Amino acid sequence: MNRRNFLMTGSTAIAGIFAVKNPLSLYAEHHEEGDHTQSYELPKLRYAYDALEPHIDKRTMEIHHSKHHQGYVNKLNAAVGDNHDLADQSIEDLLRNIDKVPEKTRLAVVNNGGGHANHTLFWSTMIPNGSQLSGKVAEEMQATFGSIDKAKEEFVTIAKSQFGSGWAWLVVNDKKKLQIYGTKNQDSPHLLKHTPILGLDVWEHAYYLKYQNRRADYINAWQNVVNWKQVNLNYVAAMKA
Numbered sequence: 735m736n737r738r739n740f741l742m743t744g745s746t747a748i749a750g751i752f753a754v755k756n757p758l759s760l761y762a763e764h765h766e767e768g769d770h771t772q773s774y775e776l777p778k779l780r781y782a783y784d785a786l787e788p789h790i791d792k793r794t795m796e797i798h799h800s801k802h803h804q805g806y807v808n809k810l811n812a813a814v815g816d817n818h819d820l821a822d823q824s825i826e827d828l829l830r831n832i833d834k835v836p837e838k839t840r841l842a843v844v845n846n847g848g849g850h851a852n853h854t855l856f857w858s859t860m861i862p863n864g865s866q867l868s869g870k871v872a873e874e875m876q877a878t879f880g881s882i883d884k885a886k887e888e889f890v891t892i893a894k895s896q897f898g899s900g901w902a903w904l905v906v907n908d909k910k911k912l913q914i915y916g917t918k919n920q921d922s923p924h925l926l927k928h929t930p931i932l933g934l935d936v937w938e939h940a941y942y943l944k945y946q947n948r949r950a951d952y953i954n955a956w957q958n959v960v961n962w963k964q965v966n967l968n969y970v971a972a973m974k975a
């Protein structure tokens with residue numbers, strides 16, 4: 735079965751979105767074989783900018799995706815330049831192998847590569863009206879955190895208490911266990927060789943136009959648009975990896 739067929743028949747919702755190097759990867763293929771004119775690219779959203787209204791407003795989505803995320807992609811491409819040892823890797827591999835990135839480029843990759851990976855996951859784990867939490871990830875959340883509600887509560891608490899700019903994460907860690915924590919700035923769990931399966935952006939640019947200083951209101955609203963079905967697919971893929 736060639737890659738194209740796998741993508742067509744692989745049946746995961748992930749596969750339909752982007753042409754991907756790894757069919758289980760969420761992240762956009764960043765160039766064609768032998769074509770080094772393009773590198774990392776902004777992924778298309780699966781929904782319109784206004785599709786998450788009223789929870790996340792159109793203007794925020796538009797600026798966040800087309801300006802902020804595009805900015806990370808542009809700066810990442812500028813940082814890796816024509817260093818093919820770097821630019822030919824998937825964004826996950828680039829971050830997981832951060833110690834192999836030359837020191838002068840490393841911070842730019844952490845910040846902008848992190849920004850690219852983090853936002854790509856963020857967009858894909860939202861969907862208009864949300865989707866049901868079930869499947870293996872639900873079982874594992876219950877087993878790890880005592881109950882689904884406790885797991886969600888822990889995630890929300892981390893997101894609400896993050897000081898300054900950062901993210902809340904649900905990850906599959908290097909021991910293949912679920913873990914919830916926050917990171918500062920655009921620091922990606924991939925830097926720890928953890929696989930993020932759900933991420934929430936709590937930078938002010940993610941909510942300020944609609945919610946101003948009311949981060950808690952944004953976080954509560956976001957819970958209406960979580961694509962748990964995708965989170966489960968991410969979990970299953972991370973456990974197989």
Ligand code: MN3
Nearest residue numbers: 802935937940
């Ligand atoms: Mn952001």
